[in-house]
Amino acid sequence: MASAFFGLYGCVMAALSSTLGVDFGTSNSAAGVAVDGKPHLIDIEQGEQTLPTAVFFDFDEKQIVYGRPAQAALIGGDEGRYMRALKSLLGTSLMRESRMLLGKRMDFIAIVGRFLGEVKARAEAATGQQFDRALSGRPVMFHSSDPARNAQALTDLTECYYAAGFNDVRFMPEPEAAALANRAYLAPGDLGLIVDIGGGTSDFTLFRQQGEAGIDILGSNGLRLGGTDFDRQLSLSHVMPYLGMGSDIKHEFGGNTHVAPQSMFADLATWQKIPFLYTRETRRAAQDLARHAVQPEVLARLVTVLEDELGHDLAFAVEAGKIAANNPNGTALPEIKLDMLERGLHLPLPAAMMAATLAEMAGKIGVVAQDTVDQAGMKTEDINKLIFVGGSSLMGVVDVALRRAFPKAEVHQAAALTGVVDGLALAAATAFD
Template structure:
């Protein structure tokens, strides 16, 4: 029997689900876990591509190869169509996303015993905030990746609308609920209410390209990159004057999706040059080490872990652990420092929620519930930015990591009439 697979292709994590006896059913793609990291690793020794937790494990074990995470952020950009040689094949990033999705399909079929000719995929309301052309291109890119992955047909559902579907059971007549889905790459909002019988009525949806990977980036730039020479003084090749090290390398190194692009001879040469002319070369020597030993993702993981621990009220002395630079190296990340560094991003998220309400001409006081989903909705700065703007709304925590795939599974019933 050929069916429809619901796929939540996330910036950080992905999941798959189907409808079974009228109920959503998550298909575990990796052991028992309901989600798997959206990550790939081209293993140069075994000459194959690993996906998910296996890919991240290979990276952390220091295996020889190329790791990629955050690929969803590249959709719609010119980088998607750039090709490169990987394990003897010329591949572009659409191929790489396609191979990831093909593996999701293969595993879902193996676990469920069904075949899936069609996919109902989630999508952020906006892949790119201020650029309509890029936003459209992102959907073209993702559609092409599904086609190359072997799906005959693909349809899309806004991710927060899927989460609204998954939360319809708790809905009462008179409720006006706002889904707040804060993921790795985007923040997405859907205002919805009872639509009679088992239905929901979508009142408005909106989104902004800010998510947990942007939190990681901001914290890395503020806390880690100065240790690698960001803001260092560099002597001019001739004369005594100095200038500041250019920010571009550091900004890319702090950005999950951009890290693999730094591992080439040009960037290494530029960094070595900076080290040579730096007034205080110790920090830039660390940058050279990171590029040579390809430690960019290890740093990104360390920053992400630091962020999660600084957000956890039970952790009294949160740190970013940088053993990959030097055994025992660590940078403190007190909760109030993190809140300060992330306040602008949290405000952008809060403002996007207000825009959603404005689109629907709804006063904030009319919203009865805030339904938090997505991994980054667990961030206190996010919760505060929203509860501050909608103080009357009751906070309801949905299944943070699985509400969207549940809703997509439910959506498969009507996606292909």
């Protein structure tokens, strides 16, 4: 659609800025530019305006595949290495860990750089324009309470943009971008709170609609908690026990037992950690556990998952179960389907069970939303509107927690997956002025 748009209105191209607005998300990414003061999103993947932030190193074809085809390759069982939620590695030492992939030594700066380079190339192909600069979104907090890690995460992400081929990059907090894009929902004088609950973080911006004068940003805040953490918690509570988490392991000598160590299960439940588990050492450790387990048939599932590299398949099954349980009127049953482990193994996940598992996390999100307002010297009852963006703002538990925290505010559900990139596209036009 984008190329048709630019083909038809070729004259518009001169008005485009050479700065690309990029929302590099934990789960989904998108890019856009401003055209005549309006956001124009790039057709980034065959008619889609969002691209799953996923890469697949295809060992047979010796190439890197991005987005939905990466997911299809994983599910199809192609030979290769799949990675998702790479944004969550920013600011950690794992970012600089390198590995051999397709005959090259690469660290995660280079891998994220490849992904962003693909976004750049697709945007250039769709618009016929070169983008040397980027206005990138950033979470308010990459790491909730660790300033050094937050600073490192921003350094890492900046390096990734350079690795992608951009000459310069500036950053805008993601919820501020969403405020810019959604300001029209507020009447002049209204106080609005952007509630952006994504895959990796929850982000808030408090702003006042000033009418013709634009918006006044009064404060932003955030925490490292999003949909991938919901997946992790659901996996730990409902799936990992089926793989042996919490089960007893016999000591080599004597009759004593101890509980299987937690760390392997914790990593398996964490999207961005899964690729790090596929090593000879972890596979051997899992086999050892199975050999000494009181219930070896349960630990055997862990061995299978590591040997057949089914960690992401499990994570997708949990995510699908979460979305199904969150939508009781949908066609999908509220359950986690583990056929990849054992044909017909489906774990029920009724809505009430899911809500109970995630209630504490949703409560934390509500508290930080209230803190955003407190820190700006405002009162929760002053807020007229809550504007929801981000895929996890569709979660019932989040909705309940936020309505409880702001009982007087009206809730507006904005475009869940494009609310941030719309604002970045708008702001890209003047980001380097």
